[in-house]
Amino acid sequence: MSTExxxxxxxxxxxxxxxxxxxxxxxxxxxxxxxLERPSRDxxxxxxxxxxxxxxxxxxxxxxxxxxxxxxxxxxxEPPARSTGPGKAMFTVLAGLRRWxxxxxxxxxxxxxxxxxxxxxxxxxxxxxxxxxxxxxxxxGLAREPGSTxxxxxxxxxxxxxxxxxLDDALARxxxxxxxxxxxxxxxKTLNDEERAAAVVVGNQQNHLLSIEP
Numbered sequence: 001m002s003t004e005x006x007x008x009x010x011x012x013x014x015x016x017x018x019x020x021x022x023x024x025x026x027x028x029x030x031x032x033x034x035x036l037e038r039p040s041r042d043x044x045x046x047x048x049x050x051x052x053x054x055x056x057x058x059x060x061x062x063x064x065x066x067x068x069x070x071x072x073x074x075x076x077x078e079p080p081a082r083s084t085g086p087g088k089a090m091f092t093v094l095a096g097l098r099r100w101x102x103x104x105x106x107x108x109x110x111x112x113x114x115x116x117x118x119x120x121x122x123x124x125x126x127x128x129x130x131x132x133x134x135x136x137x138x139x140x141g142l143a144r145e146p147g148s149t150x151x152x153x154x155x156x157x158x159x160x161x162x163x164x165x166x167l168d169d170a171l172a173r174x175x176x177x178x179x180x181x182x183x184x185x186x187x188x189k190t191l192n193d194e195e196r197a198a199a200v201v202v203g204n205q206q207n208h209l210l211s212i213e214p
Contacts, residue, residue: 017050021114047066184199
C-alpha cells in the first residue's frame with residue numbers, strides 16, 4: 001500500500017498511531033495529529049490498518065499488524081499528493097529514518113514503544129545470564145546455520161523448563177544485542193496455534209522468529 005491509496009490525514013494518523021505504539025483515545029488523537037473523521041476512520045478499519053475499540057469510552061484506535069507493516073512501507077515513501085511544505089518535510093525526516101532502519105536492519109517496532117516510565121536498568125544476575133546462555137545454546141542446536149531463523153515455538157520446546165515470563169524477558173533483553181533479532185512472520189497464515197502462542201510481543205508487534213548472527 002502506498003500514499004496513493006490514502007490521503008494526507010489518513011497517512012498522518014497511521015504514523016501517529018505508530019509513534020504511540022499503543023491504543024490512542026479518539027478524543028486525544030487530534031492533540032497528537034490531525035482529527036480523523038468517521039469516513040476516514042471507517043476506511044482505515046475496513047482496510048485492516050487500524051483496530052477500533054468501541055467497548056470503551058471514548059473509543060480507542062490502534063494499529064493492526066497490517067497497519068505496522070504499512071507504516072514500514074510509508075517510511076521512506078513518497079508524500080501524499082497535494083502535500084504541503086510541512087507534510088513534505090515530515091516525509092523527508094522519514095526518509096532519513098528509513099536509511100537508518102535499512103542500515104541497522106531494524107523495524108519500526110524496534111524504534112517506537114508505548115509511553116511508559118523508563119524502568120531502572122536491571123543488573124544481570126547469574127540466573128539471567130544462564131537463561132540468555134541457554135537461549136543461545138538452544139538456537140545453535142536448532143538453526144540450520146548461524147544467522148538463519150528459528151521459530152520461537154521450537155525454541156520454547158527446547159527450553160520448556162524455563163518459566164514463560166523469564167524466557168520472554170530474556171528474549172526481549174537479548175534482542176538489544178547487535179547479533180540478535182526477533183522477527184515477525186511475514187505470512188501470518190502459515191502460523192499454527194502453537195506458533196502464534198509462542199510469539200514474543202515487543203513494541204506492540206508479535207515476533208515469531210529468532211535469528212542470531214555468527
